[in-house]
Structure formats: structure tokens, C-alpha cells
Amino acid sequence: SSEDSEMSKFLNSGIYRFDSSSSSSNVVFMDPVRVLNSSSYTLFRVSPSLYYSRFFFGYSKEKDEEETRVSLNSKKRKRKQKKSYTLNERERSADQRHQEARPLLLRAHEVLLEAKDLLLSIRNLKIDDDSSSSLGIDEEEDSKQSFIELGSVFQAPFYEISLYYPLKTKPTEDAGYSLAQYVEPKVVPIFNNLVMNESFDDVEAEFLNKRYILPGESCFYMSDLEQIHDLIPAKTDNGFNLIVIDPPWENGSASQKSVYPTLPNRYFLSLPIKQLTHTEGALVALWVTNREKLRIFVEKELFPMWGVSYAAVFYWLKLRADGSLIGELDLFHHRPYECLLLGYCHGEGMDSKLRSTFKPLQENQVIISVPGEYSRKPPVGKLLLDYVPGPKPSRCIELFARELFAGWTSWGNEPLHFQESTYFMKK
Numbered sequence: 001s002s003e004d005s006e007m008s009k010f011l012n013s014g015i016y017r018f019d020s021s022s023s024s025s026n027v028v029f030m031d032p033v034r035v036l037n038s039s040s041y042t043l044f045r046v047s048p049s050l051y052y053s054r055f056f057f058g059y060s061k062e063k064d065e066e067e068t069r070v071s072l073n074s075k076k077r078k079r080k081q082k083k084s085y086t087l088n089e090r091e092r093s094a095d096q097r098h099q100e101a102r103p104l105l106l107r108a109h110e111v112l113l114e115a116k117d118l119l120l121s122i123r124n125l126k127i128d129d130d131s132s133s134s135l136g137i138d139e140e141e142d143s144k145q146s147f148i149e150l151g152s153v154f155q156a157p158f159y160e161i162s163l164y165y166p167l168k169t170k171p172t173e174d175a176g177y178s179l180a181q182y183v184e185p186k187v188v189p190i191f192n193n194l195v196m197n198e199s200f201d202d203v204e205a206e207f208l209n210k211r212y213i214l215p216g217e218s219c220f221y222m223s224d225l226e227q228i229h230d231l232i233p234a235k236t237d238n239g240f241n242l243i244v245i246d247p248p249w250e251n252g253s254a255s256q257k258s259v260y261p262t263l264p265n266r267y268f269l270s271l272p273i274k275q276l277t278h279t280e281g282a283l284v285a286l287w288v289t290n291r292e293k294l295r296i297f298v299e300k301e302l303f304p305m306w307g308v309s310y311a312a313v314f315y316w317l318k319l320r321a322d323g324s325l326i327g328e329l330d331l332f333h334h335r336p337y338e339c340l341l342l343g344y345c346h347g348e349g350m351d352s353k354l355r356s357t358f359k360p361l362q363e364n365q366v367i368i369s370v371p372g373e374y375s376r377k378p379p380v381g382k383l384l385l386d387y388v389p390g391p392k393p394s395r396c397i398e399l400f401a402r403e404l405f406a407g408w409t410s411w412g413n414e415p416l417h418f419q420e421s422t423y424f425m426k427k
Ligand code: SAM
Pocket: 148, 223, 224, 225, 226, 246, 247, 248, 249, 260, 261, 262, 263, 375, 376, 377, 378, 400, 401, 402, 403, 412, 413, 414
């Protein structure tokens, strides 16, 4: 049946497309772990049990905290509502957006619940495959490297990362090498420098006694916002065709502040999106929170400033492993979905004929997945590639990234965060 074939495609690619002949053709379920493993890694695998650290069964401290916050918020809201019965203008427009999304999201959830085989496999997403071995680093004493701190000290320019490319030709036994031996590592500055894994395979790298896995042909530039201009290509035909951005928006949540620093909106106005765009244009994908004030800022100020014309919105619907949504759909302050706003930035050398060759974006696509760590977004690149203008293979970049993808450039102040070897298993 078509469900069986969709299921086997899902097991390989991590993407399940619901019946394309029906109204649910704009809904996909994604397992980020499978997506990453099938498209980014050759020698290593992302460990499911470490990716899915939240929203599975069992006790979760974070979940408790979130629920307390939600109930406090709704108490506050009730009090407020007693005072004024009518919503103000901003609340009305927020509510209108939500009412537009609501039927789509409910329908998406319904079609998911009807796919029984898929539901069963979602329950098991977190289970590590026995045939792979964990990289076996003691997790208890292993604390994460703070790239943000190290990058801001005066010694930052002297910190170096070592890339260990495996030997191209296997040495013979009598040469006295073991097969596992590596050539001299390539040692380069880790901050304010474009670091690239030039091979097609994953490469292991070392920095301050921790190991990192760099996917094939991935690049990263680790710096503060001030240095982002170093990424602007000398020639625009070296620019990017897909630009994914997940800014550190301020939202006042205490848990967010302890995870990474945030920036006021005006800082994002100066992002050089136009200068990063390829001559033949770029698809820009921007993650936003559900605050109406932010949506208005993006539509009225940010996209116009960047030279981006709005094209569509996609929804990311967040699921628990048992198939339920992570929160009530109508909870005002804690919605179980986030939005990805899409627009086009026109390249310098583009005439109107070229512009019309963009494949039109289908509005309102819904991506369903079980969330990973705090604020980690599902890897949407593959779903967007069809709509990306310009030559193939597309040149792709993620701004404010915390991870790397094969063939992509990642920029941010901690792009190696999720590349630490503790998140991986050996294939
Ligand atoms: N998309 C990422 C993911 O899926 O894991 C999450 C990105 S998170 C919303 C925003 C990132 O921006 C954080 O890693 C944060 O440290 C980084 N950031 C904050 N201030 C920055 C600055 N001034 N320069 C560069 N990066 C910054």
C-alpha cells in the first residue's frame, strides 16, 4: 500500500509525506535524527537517545517548570481578562493569525494519528540502534564547552582546532602503521576563521581535549555578530541561495537566558542578507516566535530592510512521543507550534525573467516532529531545496547555527555546540 511505501521511505530518509492526493499533502512528519544521519553523516551517526532528551515518556524537570509557568500565566491572564473584556488591537491580530493556523494544525495532527505504523515508530524514535556503539565518553563529568565565553576573551585568536583527516591510502602492514592511524592533523584558528572539512566524509576534530564531528564538506565560521561581514563573498556569484536564520530573539523566558545570550531586535536589522545573497537570488527562511509584536516587526521592518519579499509561512507542530501535542493548541502563551517565515531575496544580476522561474512556494506546510533540546529546530533544509533559486547544488548557509550540515556553511557564536562527539555514535 502507499502507507507501506511511505513508511519505508521514512525509515531511510526521516521524512514521511502524508497522502499526496488529499488535502493533507502539505503535511510531513520528520525524524531529525534520521534526516541528519541520511544526509549529513557517513562514518558517524547522531545518537537518538541524546537528540531526544525531552518530550519523551517519563519525568522531565523542564516539562514541570514549563507547566508551572503556563499555569501561572493563565492565572495572570484570567485576572487581566476580568478587567477588560475586549482584546486590544495586537491581541486581535495575534488571535486572527492563530485562528488561521488552527484548522490546518488540527487537520495535520488528525492525519498523523491515522497513520498507525508511523505512530508506533514515533514511540521508538529514541531507542539507539544496537549495532552502533556509543563514543563512550563519560557523560557525568563531561560539561559542554562554552564557545561563547572562550570566543570573547583576548586570547581567542590563539585558540586552534585540529582536524584529523584519515589517511587516503591504506598503509601496508609492514610499514608499521595501524589502520586507525591518522596523518598529521590540520591545525587552524577556531574563532573568526572559516574552517572547512574538505573531504566528503565526516572528520574528527579536537579542541581543548574535546572531540567534534564535522560532516563532509561542511564549513563553519565561529564569531560574534560584529564579524559576520567577513562571510560576505567577494563576488556575488559566490553568494548563498538558501539562508536559514534562527535569531536569538528576546522573549523574557528565564530558561532561555541561561542557555544562550539574546539580542534586541535592532541588531538583526543590520544582518547583511542582501550581501550574502547569490547573484541569482536566495530563499530566506526565518524562525520566529509567536509574539505578535515580533511578527509585525519582521513584516514591517526586518524583511523590507533585508530586501526580502514575503512568500509563505510554514508551521512546526511539536509532538510528544505518544503522539499528543506538547501543549494545548489554544494556550495563549505556550503554543505547541512555531512559525518559519519564508521570503525571497533577489540577487543583483536578476532580471524579471529569472525571477519567474522560482518554483512557487506552497503556503501553509506543516512539519511535525518531536523536539530535541531547548530551542533546537528540525533540519528543514531538505524540505526547502525544491524552492531554492539559482544553480545546483544550492549554496546554503545557516545564521546563528548551533550545528553543521554536510555541504553547508554554519555561522554563529557556537556552531559546534551539537557537534560534540558525545552526541554521536560510531557507525
Ligand atoms: N537554530 C539553532 C538550533 O536549532 O540549535 C538555535 C539557534 S539559537 C535560537 C540562537 C543562537 O544565536 C545561539 O546559539 C546564541 O548563542 C547565538 N547568538 C546570540 N548572540 C549572538 C551574537 N552576538 N553573535 C553570534 N551569535 C549569537
